[in-house]
Amino acid sequence: MAAMNRIVVLAEQREGRPLTVALELVAAARRFAGDVDAVTWGAGAAEVAGELGAHGVRRCFSLGDLDGALAGPRAAAAVAGGLGAGELADAVLAATTYDGRDVLARLSVRLDRPVLTNVVGLDDAGGALVSSHAVFGGSRVVRARFTGAGPALFLVRPKSFAPEPTGGGAAELVELDAPSAGPTDAAEVVARHVGERSGPSLDDASVVVSGGRGLGSPEHYALVEELARLLGGAPAASRAIVDAGWVPYAYQVGQTGKTVKPDVYLAFGISGATQHLVGMRGALHVVAVNKDPSAPILGLADLGLVGDVHQVLPKLVEAIRARL
Amino acid sequence: MDVAVLVKQIPDPDTPADFDPETRTLVRSGGLVLDDSDSYGVEMALRLVEQAGGGEVTLVSMVPDGESSGLRTALAMGAAKAVVVSDPALAGSDALGTAKVLAAVVRRIGADLVVAATESTDGYTGTVPVQIAELLGLPSVSFARHVEVDGSGLRVERQTEGGYDEVACPLPAVVTVTAGVVEVRYPSFKGIMGAKSKPVEQLGLSDLGIDPGEVGAAGARQEVVSIEPVGERKAGEVVVDDGEGHRRILALLEEWKVL
Numbered sequence: 001m002a003a004m005n006r007i008v009v010l011a012e013q014r015e016g017r018p019l020t021v022a023l024e025l026v027a028a029a030r031r032f033a034g035d036v037d038a039v040t041w042g043a044g045a046a047e048v049a050g051e052l053g054a055h056g057v058r059r060c061f062s063l064g065d066l067d068g069a070l071a072g073p074r075a076a077a078a079v080a081g082g083l084g085a086g087e088l089a090d091a092v093l094a095a096t097t098y099d100g101r102d103v104l105a106r107l108s109v110r111l112d113r114p115v116l117t118n119v120v121g122l123d124d125a126g127g128a129l130v131s132s133h134a135v136f137g138g139s140r141v142v143r144a145r146f147t148g149a150g151p152a153l154f155l156v157r158p159k160s161f162a163p164e165p166t167g168g169g170a171a172e173l174v175e176l177d178a179p180s181a182g183p184t185d186a187a188e189v190v191a192r193h194v195g196e197r198s199g200p201s202l203d204d205a206s207v208v209v210s211g212g213r214g215l216g217s218p219e220h221y222a223l224v225e226e227l228a229r230l231l232g233g234a235p236a237a238s239r240a241i242v243d244a245g246w247v248p249y250a251y252q253v254g255q256t257g258k259t260v261k262p263d264v265y266l267a268f269g270i271s272g273a274t275q276h277l278v279g280m281r282g283a284l285h286v287v288a289v290n291k292d293p294s295a296p297i298l299g300l301a302d303l304g305l306v307g308d309v310h311q312v313l314p315k316l317v318e319a320i321r322a323r324l
Numbered sequence: 325m326d327v328a329v330l331v332k333q334i335p336d337p338d339t340p341a342d343f344d345p346e347t348r349t350l351v352r353s354g355g356l357v358l359d360d361s362d363s364y365g366v367e368m369a370l371r372l373v374e375q376a377g378g379g380e381v382t383l384v385s386m387v388p389d390g391e392s393s394g395l396r397t398a399l400a401m402g403a404a405k406a407v408v409v410s411d412p413a414l415a416g417s418d419a420l421g422t423a424k425v426l427a428a429v430v431r432r433i434g435a436d437l438v439v440a441a442t443e444s445t446d447g448y449t450g451t452v453p454v455q456i457a458e459l460l461g462l463p464s465v466s467f468a469r470h471v472e473v474d475g476s477g478l479r480v481e482r483q484t485e486g487g488y489d490e491v492a493c494p495l496p497a498v499v500t501v502t503a504g505v506v507e508v509r510y511p512s513f514k515g516i517m518g519a520k521s522k523p524v525e526q527l528g529l530s531d532l533g534i535d536p537g538e539v540g541a542a543g544a545r546q547e548v549v550s551i552e553p554v555g556e557r558k559a560g561e562v563v564v565d566d567g568e569g570h571r572r573i574l575a576l577l578e579e580w581k582v583l
Contacts, residue, residue, distance in 0.1 A: 014485075070491070072454060072464065096450075098467050098483060105454035114420040114546050117449040130549055136341070143549040155451070187463040187480075187493040195487040207582055231582055243360070243504040249469065249483055255448055256361075256503075264582055266573075275337075275445075285580055286560075287573055298562050303576055307565025316570040323583065 003124040006087075007033040008079060010094035010103055011052055011060070012071075016044025018051050020203065021095040023163035025156060026055045029093055030164070032124055038171065039075060039083065041066055046173060053171035055163060060171040063178035068189045072102030073181030079103070080110035084176050091129060091152040104155050106184070116144055117155040118255075129154070137274030137296075138281045158203065159261045159282065200234050202251070207233030208262040208283070210253060211241065212276075214269020214290055214309055218246040223313045224268060230320045236260065238270045254279035269309045272297025289313070325376035325473070325495070327369040328435035329403065330426055330453065331362040331385050333394030334446040348548040349416065350446070356387070358394040361441035365501050366398045367508045368471055369439045375473045379436070380404035384429050386422060388415045392524050399519035400511030406522070407433060411529040416541030419447070423455035425539055428532040430460060437478070438498040442467055457498035464498040465491050469505045 007029040011022035022038070029036040037059045040048050045062035052060050061083045066074055082088055092107065094100040096118065108115045121132030125145070129152055133142045146152045202208065209231065211224035221241070228235040236258075237251040253260055254276040265283035270276060272288070272295055280286070281300060288301040289312050298304030305312060333356040335341070344351045369381045383395050383406040390410040399406060409425055417425070430438055438457075443450035457464035469488060470481040477494040483502065493499075511519070529536050537543060563569070577583045 070463075070465070072466075073458075076458070098485070101450050102454050102464070102466055105451040106458040108420055108451065109423070109455050109458035112420075114418045114544070115449070115451050116546055117419070117451060125549075134554075135551075139554055140551060141554050142551050144546055145549055146546050148545040183461055184458060184463055187465050187491050187497070189482075189489045190492050191490040192484070193487045193490065194484075197486070201485075231577070239503070242502075245504045245507070249467075249502045249504070250485070256443060256445070264577070264580055285576070287576060289565075289569070289573075293562070293564075299559055301562075302560035303572060304560065304562035305565050305569045305572070306562065307569050311567070312565060312570050312573075316573055319570055319574055320577075320583065 003127050003129060004033040004090035006035040006037065006089050007091045007093060008083070008089035009036060009038045009057070010075065010092065010100055011038040011040045011048065012095065012097060012099060013040050013042055013044065013048045016047035018048050019095070020163065021097070021158040023055050024158065024161040025093045025095060026052065026057055027164040028122055028156070028161040030056045032122065032129060033090065037061065037083070037089070039063065039079060041071055041075065041178070045175070049173040050170040053168050054165055056166040056168055057171040059174055061174045061176050063176055066178060069185055070102065070187050070189065071099040072106050073184040074178040075103040076106035076110055077181040078176055078178055079107055084174065088151050091154065093154050093156055096155050096157050101155060104153050108153055111151060113150045113153055114146070115153040115155055116146070119154045119156040120160045122154070134278050137277035157259050159259050199229060199232065202234040202236055202258055202260060205234035206263045207231045207266070208236050208253070208260050208264070209233055209266045209268070210236040210238065210270060210280070211268050212238035212270030213240040213244070214271070215241070216310070220310070221246055223317055227266070227313065227317050227320070230317065230324065233262070238276050267297055268313055270297055271295040325373055325379040325436045326434065327373055327379065327381050327437045327439055328384050328430050328433060329362070329365050329369045329381060330438065330440040331366065331383050331395065331398060332359045332444045333357065333385055333387055333391055334359045334444065337445055343551050348551060356391050356394045358397055359441065359445050361443070361445055361503050363398070363508045364503050364505055365439040365441050366401055366403060367506045368501050370402045371506065372437065372471060372473060382407060382433055382435070384426060385409070386414060386425055388412065390526055395524065396519050397511060399522045400515040401509055402515060404522065406524045407527060408524060409527045409532070411536070413529055413536035413540045413542065416544055417539050418544040418546055419449045419451050420455055421539035421543050423452045423459060425532065425534060426452065427456045427459040428534055429527065430456065432532065436495045440498070440500050442500045442502050453498050453500045462497050463493055465493050466500045468499050468501045471499055471501070
């Protein structure tokens with residue numbers, strides 16, 4: 001018997017494809033609820049409904065193109081309003097993304113229910129969901145649950161679940177007129193800028209090459225990027241050098257950044273603060289180079305090399321170039 | 325333009341932390357410091373006030389015990405004053421309870437703009453600022469990497485997965501900034517001396533008209549069920565580079581079929 005009747009998943013999409021994390025959330029929701037519905041917005045909702053249906057979603061509610069409005073107020077208003085049907089879900093799952101947090105924060109106020117954030121696992125405990133949260137660099141797990149009545153709101157970190165196709169047909173597409181959310185809706189996107197990037201995204205890369213403060217100065221980060229390019233991977237960074245303005249926030253791996261689970265994670269000049277480790281400890285293999293023999297990251301690496309990144313990194317790049 | 329900056333005083337992240345086995349709350353030794361993430365919001369707010377040609381920056385902070393020492397640096401940077409909400413009943417608040425208290429402070433002091441970090445370093449729920457926006461009925465732009473005054477509103481560059489969106493936002497509004505977006509100024513000697521005489525208003529829940537049962541542990545509607553250790557990653561080999569360490573990395577990359 002399912003723990004819940006109905007779970008609503010916030011399914012963000014890009015160019016008619018649900019984000020991978022949306023499919024992860026659907027897989028999680030299907031374990032606990034008979035009915036899994038999704039909410040999406042943007043162009044190409046029919047394609048999105050097709051792919052979501054193939055992962056077991058029953059109905060896909062589309063808010064349409066938001067005409068420059070931000071997703072937070074509109075999607076929160078739609079979900080709080082019962083998605084046209086007047087019925088609230090037993091639980092709402094959203095991903096820890098830029099928009100996902102906005103939507104659940106606003107929904108939380110509208111429903112007067114708190115949000116459990118940074119969820120990395122969910123279990124059924126006697127008809128209620130218990131969420132898992134990684135703390136202290138992932139060395140311990142806190143389990144938490146809601147008390148009191150009302151929908152359970154969970155913000156889930158990407159890569160916490162694996163997508164599971166069911167082979168089902170397209171989800172029923174329900175077009176909703178996104179209700180205006182009044183003055184909260186007043187911010188407007190006037191232009192979108194998408195940077196050019198070559199190689200895989202940090203989320204999808206099977207190899208991640210990451211740099212930290214041990215690189216010494218911003219220009220040395222170029223070697224991290226070069227190694228990532230040579231290995232067909234994605235470059236990444238610790239919070240320290242993002243805070244220092246060397247690289248954009250989108251590169252950040254860790255508690256306040258992305259969670260990555262590549263086959264191979266190469267860390268150069270990263271000490272391994274708990275805040276970083278929680279974002280990369282799911283990597284299959286880890287190599288770390290750091291001059292400090294007590295750097296925590298060395299302890300969880302398959303190979304921890306105590307050495308100078310300014311020596312090791314150029315030699316490694318040179319040796320790989322010579323082989324290609 | 326008057327700006328309220330939400331700042332959090334947190335236990336020094338470099339001090340050891342553990343859970344209290346009885347209350348299952350986080351305990352750390354040592355005093356409180358300003359969350360490093362918040363210095364960027366303070367800097368951004370000071371620049372916006374300068375750009376707007378008038379107004380002041382007010383720090384807003386919620387702590388269990390009236391502590392304000394973590395705010396001194398931000399006052400020395402140029403914030404005009406601080407409001408500290410403190411009440412024993414606040415201990416154990418969830419993020420929504422925290423947002424209700426901070427929203428009440430903003431309502432009381434009035435502000436054209438509320439600035440906050442995207443998330444705190446210790447709790448990192450990342451929902452409080454936008455919850456405040458919803459409570460106050462305001463628009464919000466989260467994950468701002470650049471903010472400037474544009475006529476009677478703001479022009480904000482908001483981080484996206486592949487780049488950024490340019491967002492026009494009328495005031496009043498709530499904006500959250502990521503770390504590293506502006507270079508944070510060092511307080512001048514004059515600023516440090518002046519900070520000591522800047523007003524720090526202490527408020528309790530009754531000043532804000534908030535029922536203690538609505539916030540703190542009494543009002544929290546989520547609870548910790550258990551705290552357990554996780555299986556550690558199998559430790560590998562730690563070796564000192566002898567000048568040929570890169571060859572060991574190469575060998576592993578071959579073994580793992582990356583090369």
